[in-house]
Amino acid sequence: MYLLRGSGPPVDYIQKSIGDYGLYHLWLCFIVFLSKFPIAWHQMAIIFLTPKVSYTCDGELNKCPCANPEFDKSVFPMTITMKWNLICEKKHLGTLVQTLFQLGTLIGSILFGMASDRWGRRPSFILAIAIQVISGVGAAYMESFLLFNLLRLIVGISVGGTMVVGFVCIMEFCGTKYRPPISALYQVPFNLGHLTLSGFGYYFRNYDAFQVAISAPVAVLLLYYCILPETPRWLMAMKKTEEAIKVCERVAKVNKLPTNTIRGDLVACEKELEKKHLKKGTIVDLFRTPNLRKNILCMAFNWFTCSYCFYGVSQYISFLTGDIFVNVAISATFALFGTFASVPLISVMNRRTMLLLFQAICAICLYALAFLPEGTISVGCACVGNLAAFVVFILVYLYCSELFPTVVRNAALGFSSMTARIGSMIAPFVVGLRDTAVFLPPVIFAIPPTLACIITMFLPETKGCPLMTTLQEGEEFGKKKVTKQPNA
Numbered sequence: 001m002y003l004l005r006g007s008g009p010p011v012d013y014i015q016k017s018i019g020d021y022g023l024y025h026l027w028l029c030f031i032v033f034l035s036k037f038p039i040a041w042h043q044m045a046i047i048f049l050t051p052k053v054s055y056t057c058d059g060e061l062n063k064c065p066c067a068n069p070e071f072d073k074s075v076f077p078m079t080i081t082m083k084w085n086l087i088c089e090k091k092h093l094g095t096l097v098q099t100l101f102q103l104g105t106l107i108g109s110i111l112f113g114m115a116s117d118r119w120g121r122r123p124s125f126i127l128a129i130a131i132q133v134i135s136g137v138g139a140a141y142m143e144s145f146l147l148f149n150l151l152r153l154i155v156g157i158s159v160g161g162t163m164v165v166g167f168v169c170i171m172e173f174c175g176t177k178y179r180p181p182i183s184a185l186y187q188v189p190f191n192l193g194h195l196t197l198s199g200f201g202y203y204f205r206n207y208d209a210f211q212v213a214i215s216a217p218v219a220v221l222l223l224y225y226c227i228l229p230e231t232p233r234w235l236m237a238m239k240k241t242e243e244a245i246k247v248c249e250r251v252a253k254v255n256k257l258p259t260n261t262i263r264g265d266l267v268a269c270e271k272e273l274e275k276k277h278l279k280k281g282t283i284v285d286l287f288r289t290p291n292l293r294k295n296i297l298c299m300a301f302n303w304f305t306c307s308y309c310f311y312g313v314s315q316y317i318s319f320l321t322g323d324i325f326v327n328v329a330i331s332a333t334f335a336l337f338g339t340f341a342s343v344p345l346i347s348v349m350n351r352r353t354m355l356l357l358f359q360a361i362c363a364i365c366l367y368a369l370a371f372l373p374e375g376t377i378s379v380g381c382a383c384v385g386n387l388a389a390f391v392v393f394i395l396v397y398l399y400c401s402e403l404f405p406t407v408v409r410n411a412a413l414g415f416s417s418m419t420a421r422i423g424s425m426i427a428p429f430v431v432g433l434r435d436t437a438v439f440l441p442p443v444i445f446a447i448p449p450t451l452a453c454i455i456t457m458f459l460p461e462t463k464g465c466p467l468m469t470t471l472q473e474g475e476e477f478g479k480k481k482v483t484k485q486p487n488a
Contacts, residue, residue: 012176013265014232017248020175022255028173029182031228033189035125035166035221038132040193041200041214042159043105043311046098046428047318047328048201048210049080055087064088075324078206084145091435093145095428098315100149104156105163106421112161113414120238121169122230128161129221136215140208155215164417172231173251184343184394191336191390194314198328232266241270281408281471283415289475292404296412298455299400300419302355305448306392307420309362310335312427312445313386319434320382321374331383338387342394351399351463355392355456359449362388366446370439382442389449403459403477405468423448 018024053076057066064087071082080086086094108128116124132155139151167186174182197214204210229251235244245266249259286296317331318324345354365385372378396416404412433440460478468474 013269014236014244014248015175017257017259017262017265018173018232018251019255019257021178022251022257024251024254025174025178027254028229029170029185031224032166032170033186035129035162036186036189037193037196038136038214038218038221039159039163040190041197042101042132042136042155044194044197044314044328045211045214046101047197047315047324048076049207050086050094050097051076051079051081051324052319053079053081062087076205076207078208080145080148080207083207092429092432095432097149097152098428099425100153101156102311102421102425104153104158105160105424106418108157108160109164109417109421110160110414111157113164113410115161116165116168116234120230121165121172121234122224122228124161125165125169125228126222126224128158128165129218129224131155132158132162133215133219133222136218137212140211140215160421169228169231172233180346180398181343183397184339184346187339187390187394188336191332191339194335195329195332198325198332201328202325236266236269236273239270239273241266281405281411283408283411285408285471286404286412286415289471291475291477291479292408292471294458295403295460295474295478296415298459299396299403299412300416301448301455302359302392302396302452303400303416303420304423305359305452306362306389306396306423308423308427308430308448309366309389309445310386310393311424312430312441313366313382313389315428316431316434316441316445317379317382317386319431320379322376322379327379330379331386334383334387335390338391339394342391345391346395346398349463350461351395351402352456352459352461355395355399355459356453358388358391358395359452359456361385362392363446363449363453366442366449370442370446374438399459399462402462402465402467405470405474407469407471408474 054062054072055066055069056072057063057069066088069085069087073082076082080097081094084090084093112124112128115127135151135154135158139148139155142148142151167183170182170186171179200210200213204213229247230243232244232247235241235247245263248262248266252259252262285292287293314328314331317327320327349357362385365381365388369378369381369385372381397413400413400416401409427445430441430444433444465477468477
């Protein structure tokens with residue numbers, strides 16, 4: 001919440017009160033980051049719910065049609081493929097499981113985004129976690145394939161909620177200069193969750209036990225009810241100034257900052273907010289004028305591409321030659337390395353250059369994967385491509401938030417996130433094309449990042465540029481040279 005003082009720049013008095021980053025911020029990051037583990041477990045669960053399995057039918061291997069298959073249970077005693085005979089003409093239903101989950105994630109990000117704006121970050125976050133626990137555990141006990149998918153869809157809705165609300169909580173507490181590295185490091189627990197998933201898959205090889213194992217531990221996060229604060233920015237926006245003052249004073253004490261001016265500053269901010277009512281834009285405003293329209297379409301395509309490639313290739317790696325548990329662990333380790341590497345790269349590289357570079361790396365690796373013989377090299381090539389896609393995922397969050405003005409920034413992020421979810425919904429069907437021709441999935445995965453390299457050339461550079469506020473500023477941005485802020 002900003003307040004103008006004389007002719008100087010506006011002062012963010014909430015940030016002044018609680019500090020840019022201190023001990024309390026570290027504690028808050030720790031507890032919220034924990035919610036990213038189950039996000040990864042559920043997002044990547046399809047790898048161990050529908051792993052590659054062989055069967056014999058009338059003495060023939062993988063014969064179709066087949067009414068009574070005898071599955072190879074040497075690695076996985078029971079998967080959903082075995083449970084509901086998702087082979088031959090029903091094989092596409094196994095792919096549909098992940099598509100419905102990602103649809104739920106799309107719905108959840110929208111519903112919980114709206115709920116958190118209306119009723120608060122804290123209650124929305126806790127509700128999403130409660131739904132995640134109940135529906136996640138419940139799915140393991142469903143005898144009906146329809147009900148299993150329904151509960152997985154609900155899990156997806158809750159995952160979409162925790163993804164959106166958790167990120168907003170962190171960003172609303174942390175100071176501006178710390179947001180880029182923290183937004184990148186926010187993905188580290190996702191990578192660790194992806195890495196530990198191979199352990200869950202190894203020790204819980206029946207799909208129902210696996211589903212319980214990745215869902216039940218999430219109940220610990222219900223302790224948020226006792227330890228998670230509401231964000232003072234939301235409280236101020238809802239004119240709950242007294243509550244905002246209490247939160248800020250508590251955070252300031254932990255961060256060893258003075259508290260004597262907090263009340264006066266926030267009361268002054270409240271009065272300033274009552275005078276100024278900046279009209280918020282909508283998704284429609286992003287398409288009214290040519291420059292904004294071009295920027296949102298180019299940015300949305302990049303979001304689509306990185307989600308499509310990351311989730312698709314992550315699943316595809318599990319079908320490659322070698323131990324599935326090792327392959328998944330290697331893939332997650334590469335992505336984790338990419339996350340840590342992105343922190344200094346974001347600081348030193350231009351946004352557009354970095355986006356071009358990693359989209360190109362992703363495309364090259366996937367084209368190479370199509371023609372490499374299966375083995376260690378092909379797994380390594382797929383992992384590098386996946387790393388590049390994940391770095392793009394991290395970058396587009398930051399790039400998108402810098403590219404659009406305040407009045408439509410959330411709308412731009414929301415629309416871009418929707419296209420990302422569409423990419424992740426399509427990806428499992430591309431993986432399934434492996435049965436048609438082994439080279440097809442990598443080639444089809446490689447086409448969007450190839451196109452993204454061309455499309456990204458039409459985006460303006462944002463690194464070091466001041467954030468825009470109005471639609472007019474957004475429309476003019478990139479048309480002429482922008483003066484960059486020093487030390488950006």
